[in-house]
Amino acid sequence: MVQELQIGGTDALLQIEGLTKRFGGVVASENVTLDVRAGELHAIIGPNGAGKTTLIGQLTGELRPDAGRIRFDGEDITAMPTFQRSLLGLARSFQITSLFLDVTALDNVALAVQANAGHSFHFWRDARSEAELREPARAALARVGLGQRADVMAANLSHGEHRLLEFAMALANKPRMLLLDEPMAGLGPEESARMVEMLRELKGELPVLLIEHDMEAVFALADRITVLVYGRVIASDVPAKIRANEEVRQAYLGEQEAVHG
Amino acid sequence: MTSGAWFRRGWITPRNVVVAAILTFVVLLPVYTSGTGNYFLLSLFTRIVILAMAASTLNLILGYGGMVSFGHAAYVGIGGYVVGILAHEGITTGFLQWPLALIASGVFGLVVGALSLRTRGVYFIMITLAFAQMIYYVALALDRYGGDDGMTIYTRSQFAGLIDLSQKTVFYYLCVVLLLGTIYLVHRLANSRFGLVIQGSRSNDRRMRAIGFPTFRYRLTCFVIAGMLCGLSGALLATHTDFISPAMMHWTRSGDLIVMVVLGGMASVFGPLIGAVALLVLEEVLSGITEYWQIILGPLLLLVVLFARGGVDGILLHWHDHYRSASHGIGNLLARMRRG
Structure with missing residues (x-):
């Protein structure tokens, strides 16, 4: 494990390499490569249908990728069952609340x-x-x-x-790392603010992969942002550079402005 | 302390009163029957106690685990046939018969569970039913052991003189002790770490896996435990009737067991006992009134399923809540009248 990390040459806790997943003719993840480093809050954004949920599914083991590899702490977990990933320390929260209601x-x-x-x-x-x-x-x-x-x-x-x-x-x-699937979904402004505050407190303590629609929250919190469009990574950089990226503006932010404006 | 305070403390609730009444009746019944010589009643209640035990084991997987097994009577049959076949072959020691009944049921449970627990919903119901039907037809084909007609067991299990099962009262009390033991065991299991995993898996299996539980192995273990304990009730049933036949594991009996659990109250410790008593006593009483007793029983069951999702046990619990809110309301009313 330690050796592989050295070969990898980064201090990334989670490494995703060339992840590809197709559903029939639809490519939900196309050659996705990204990593989450120790102590980092890495956000993934993208318009609806960008393949964010498919990506999370592959990270947690509910979906099996057609190609590519996922490593956690240097260990290849691509074929590992869900419960084992969780026991390794890859904890997730669900986009649609999934609790024991009774x-x-x-x-x-x-x-x-x-x-x-x-x-x-x-x-x-x-x-x-x-x-x-x-x-x-x-x-x-x-x-x-x-x-x-x-x-x-x-x-x-x-x-x-x-x-x-x-x-x-x-x-x-x-957890040794958190996968948060839209933790702000459906929250009121006050509750959202509270959640952002909590994530800010958590920053540095645990690496986080955050999938979120709330742009304000993402740009306030993230150390790095990866933009997914139609299953492909079109940009991955610090927030300031993402904001300035022309392709991102066109593919995603522009659309948002068009919708909201 | 007034009786009202006791009531509010939660000990004397309608549910506890009913459970205590049933238990008292069950325990004291032989005193009455040996006094009057009414052995029919003792025999009826021996059967009720045994089937309540089988229903309790079903409750473990159906009520707590959400695994709707429609083949639970198969274990009753397997337990019975192990005792019957061994007796027929001249092995009458219960120290061998009963453990083997448990083991055979456990092995069957392991095979059925390993295949069926990979499916959900209707498929699960159908696979458990299919396996039970398979065993039913195997029993039907066992010509050496009576085939279709079944077979009489001429010697009851011997326990080296420790306990004489041919004495009806002694056997009855053994059944009662095993029933209470099973209920206590189910209670402990359901509230242990193991039981919380089983219940969590019923509630949200996907989430259980996401937080790190390999749920399949826990569910399979639960399925096997329930099967083994049910096999023991089968050994008791065969001993009680001195007879084994494929009818012991007919699919309608699997249905009866489900009805007992649902009628009494799923995932309630005493629910299956209440359900077994209610169903079998009703059956007995109604069939004395009319030969079309099922016309009355059917709608009754429908009412319970439609309007009391927690079964009889649920009704008794809610009754308590109603009483509380009612007494609360009256209290408020009196206070207001005094002020006004």
Whole structure:
């Protein structure tokens, strides 16, 4: 592992090389190459249908790429099943909230803690009374500001609280890197601001691959931005250069301005 | 402490009262039957207790795990046939018969689970049903062991003189102890780390995998445990009737077990017991009134499924909530009247 890193010559934690995925005739990812370095917040933007969700799917193992490689910490994880990637420390949050709605917020986060606390073939002890699962879960909830809502059924939380709960679960998953799939989706301005603040606090602590539609948030937070259009990377650079990039303006930002203007 | 405070403390709830009443009745029944010599009632309740045990094991996978197995009677049959076949071949020691019944059921569960748990929804239901039908036809073809007609077991399992299963009351109490043991086991399993994985997988399997759980192996383990315990209930059923036949594992029995779980309340510890008692007692009472008893039973089941998604257990729980909100409302009303 260490050797390969040296050969790679970068300090990238996540390396994506030539990733290609087709659905019939549609190319959803075309030769995508990018990396996420330690301590970096790397954002991926792109118009609808750019293949952002397909990319996330391949990173988490729910989709198998047709070609290309994914390495995490030097290890080839291209063919690794989803649960193993998660155990390696690649934690994700879902674009469409994907929670356990029939149990409390605390139970949701405690499951994420349990996933990283060894195997779960423990058949006898009451897991809801185990401090080693409950305490880290409470801490993660407190960190996202849901400390007071720990015992509320997940189904009874608001949409904004669901997004925060998603985030708490990713944090409780002992992550070494976060894959955040549109964490701001559907949030009001106040909630969005809170989420941006939280991501800012997290910056430097954990590398983040952020997929997001909210341009303001992306340009405020990202160290680097990669622009995807029709499955292809058309630019990958620091925010200032992306803003100035003519191709990006035409393909993406222009369209946004046209829509909003 | 007043009785009202007790009520609010949550111990004396309609649900707990019903469960306690059923348990008391079940435990004290032999006192009544041996006094009056009403062995029909004892026999009926032996059957109810055994099927409640089978339903409890189904509840583990169906209620807690969301795995709608439509072939659970196969394990009842396998457990029964292992005991029956061994007895027929002259091996009457229960120390061999019963563990083998568990192992055979477990192996069957492993094969069925390994194939069926890769599918979901209707496909899962159909595959479990198909396997159960396969075993049913195997039993039908076993001419040496009675084939279609079934076969009488002439000697009940021997336990080196420790326990005499041919005494009806003794056997009944053994069944009750095993039922309570199964219910307790399901309760512990469901709330353990293992159980939380199983329940999480029912609720959102994709998310479980995303946070790092290899859910398939947990679900398969759960499926095998449920199958093994159900096999034990099959051994009990064969002993109770001194008879094995393919009818033990007919698909309608798989349906009955599902009805017991749904009627009683899925993912509720005592639900299957309540469901088994309700279904089999109703069946007994209604069939005494009319031979078209299913015309009455069918709509009753429909009502429960349509209007009480938590089954009878759910009704009892909500009853408690209604009482609380009602007493709350009356309290507020009285306070307002006093002020006004």
